Amino acid sequence: MLTNRQLLILQLTVKDFIESAQPVGSRQLSKKPEAPFSSATIRNDMADLEDMGYLEKTHTSSGRVPSEKGYRFFVDHLLQPQTLAIEDSLQLRTLFHDKVGESEELIRKSATILSELTNYTSILLGPDTSTHAVKKFSIVPLDQQRAVAIIVTDNGHVENRIFDVPPGLTASEIEKTVNILNERLIGTSLVQLQQKLLQEAKHVFEQHIHQAEQLFSSLQQAIAVEPEERLYFGGKLNMWKQPEFHDFQKMKSFFELIEKGNPAMDLFQKKGKGIQVRIGSENKVIEMEEYSVITSTYSAGENMEGSIAIIGPKRMDYARVITLLDTLSSDLSTALNRMTIGQETDRRQDT
Amino acid sequence: MLTNRQLLILQLTVKDFIESAQPVGSRQLSKKPEAPFSSATIRNDMADLEDMGYLEKTHTSSGRVPSEKGYRFFVDHLLQPQTLAIEDSLQLRTLFHDKVGESEELIRKSATILSELTNYTSILLGPDTSTHAVKKFSIVPLDQQRAVAIIVTDNGHVENRIFDVPPGLTASEIEKTVNILNERLIGTSLVQLQQKLLQEAKHVFEQHIHQAEQLFSSLQQAIAVEPEERLYFGGKLNMWKQPEFHDFQKMKSFFELIEKGNPAMDLFQKKGKGIQVRIGSENKVIEMEEYSVITSTYSAGENMEGSIAIIGPKRMDYARVITLLDTLSSDLSTALNRMTIGQETDRRQDT
DNA sequence: GTTAGCACTCTTTAACTTTGAGTGCTAATA
DNA sequence: TATTAGCACTCAAAGTTAAAGAGTGCTAAC
Incomplete structure (x- = not known):
């Protein structure tokens, strides 16, 4: 479809425009040693390339600019493999x-x-990161009302969230909570965490912890790692x-x-x-x-x-x-x- | 120094310019009901204000624009106390x-x-945040070579850093490390952490932990919370x-x-x-x-x-x-x- | 098939003009 | 005496025109 010379001219045109950001004209191209043709010859080829949709003009008497089709062709066929500088x-x-x-x-x-x-x-x-598995849970009480929940994943990422602690929960109960979480949920991926928490841990909580519901819902919120x-x-x-x-x-x-x-x-x-x-x-x-x-x-x-x-x-x-x-x-x-x-x-x- | 009318005109000029971003002229100002003077009068006052350095012109025949001195005066003396919308x-x-x-x-x-x-x-x-006190230390091993050090401060902020674990350190020794840190350094502010670590904890480490030096230097790095x-x-x-x-x-x-x-x-x-x-x-x-x-x-x-x-x-x-x-x-x-x-x-x- | 030559097109730049808003100053006015 | 009307003057912005420059398409010659 395209003659060799047309290929060359298309390539040079795109390259030149990439460098200069200026529409490239036939006369300009003809000065390059890579294109030892007269400007008229180049002009003719360019006109053909334009007819075929590879080049465009910004206005009637301007130089040519690659069209998207031109760029696409350039990328697909005219790109010289390059080694990294x-x-x-x-x-x-x-x-x-x-x-x-x-x-x-x-x-x-x-x-x-x-x-x-x-x-x-x-x-x-x-x-x-939501497929990373939990390596360790930890809860650090800050004051009577709040604590930090910490989740360490196996790639070393640390998620943490502050959450409300139901009033009157004792330190030993918090410890128990952490233990339950660690026993039941280590190795779970972050996406599955919510679900598994419900399935595996909820009933254990209800058995061992005072005020399980409140704590549980707080925890659930804290653990909801948004899949950002x-x-x-x-x-x-x-x-x-x-x-x-x-x-x-x-x-x-x-x-x-x-x-x-x-x-x-x-x-x-x-x-x-x-x-x-x-x-x-x-x-x-x-x-x-x-x-x-x-x-x-x-x-x-x-x-x-x-x-x-x-x-x-x-x-x-x-x-x-x-x-x-x-x-x-x-x-x-x-x-x-x-x-x-x-x-x-x-x-x-x-x- | 400034007549009342001059004060008023200065105020209106600054206000108008703040709103419009356009140099304000005498004729324009005279149209406002707040300034019931002829343009010529205003022109005279403006000229005076310019002489005193409160106003400027962008070019010879332009309207006036507040100078920095003008803004300063406006802020210091002409600002009407405003209630929040x-x-x-x-x-x-x-x-x-x-x-x-x-x-x-x-x-x-x-x-x-x-x-x-x-x-x-x-x-x-x-x-x-560097004056916040440490609430809790924690170390979570990731694999044979690496572990995450976690520091929770009393405001609920969590700092974490991955560090290298000397080869061959056992899990129980890591636990011991965490215990030492928690015993000796809780309540220390982040700024003092480095120093206290050296003073209070170093010798304890040397007594109890195998390969204390390597671990210690790793820890020291991990703990170096940059005072960002x-x-x-x-x-x-x-x-x-x-x-x-x-x-x-x-x-x-x-x-x-x-x-x-x-x-x-x-x-x-x-x-x-x-x-x-x-x-x-x-x-x-x-x-x-x-x-x-x-x-x-x-x-x-x-x-x-x-x-x-x-x-x-x-x-x-x-x-x-x-x-x-x-x-x-x-x-x-x-x-x-x-x-x-x-x-x-x-x-x-x-x- | 390629190229030289030429008329034509269109953008860019600079020079020039016009318009409008503004000023300073002077003389009249309250 | 303080204010205002009036007028000549200035300058930026917007519009107009003209010239320069780069490019094109087309035709005829090589």
């Missing part, structure tokens, strides 16, 4: 240099570095490093999009593994029409998955971001998996 | 309706509401509701100021109690010249203090913000104090 991989490496205890920390840092490296906005979705999806942002402000966003209205709407969170931009509509590129309206959301999103996934141990997204202008440096995301997500996976290996062995010993 | 106080009240367990939560919410009510950016500085100043922001984006910030560069520099955190803007240079107003260059920082800051303090129990700041354009609605801040800070104080009363009684019982 040395300085990039050095930067990435620093992430794993000083070892960090909690996975959350590592993920947060990844978001930051990614945004610094790309100059786009990065959004990391943490793995769904954890989003980590990097470089929220980066979009204004892009010239096409040097504009008040655009920045404003971008921020509103970001701050509003995922409702509008359901970024992580994961279909299949590997790296996904969504260009402009491929995001299926009107607010995202001006942006491209590149996503990838990483694993954090035993069927726990997180996602990485980079959001930038359609005129994004796809090649670079893709390789960057590729290596980061695999590095992140190994690092996070190593963190949980210990647990696995450990858990096996427990049973 | 009903809808405002209703909004504020919602804060305290549904009771929240942890003080942090309440403070965070205050920041949000304040920014919504004012359309400016709010920054709340949480009380210095906790800042809570509300309405970071609000500045672009102000017309004078409908400008790319200004918004950008405002964000950089905010994100960079306090180094540049040491907002909470508290001098004296009560409400402080700092206008433009009174902030002593070049980056803050365009902004005014109004601060207030609240108490969170027994000589623990937090601060509230509202940052907006110099053309800020001082009257409203001041009353708002006044009532919020006192409401917040009572709420937070009530939270800690229980503890006080409780702590007395302990000793």
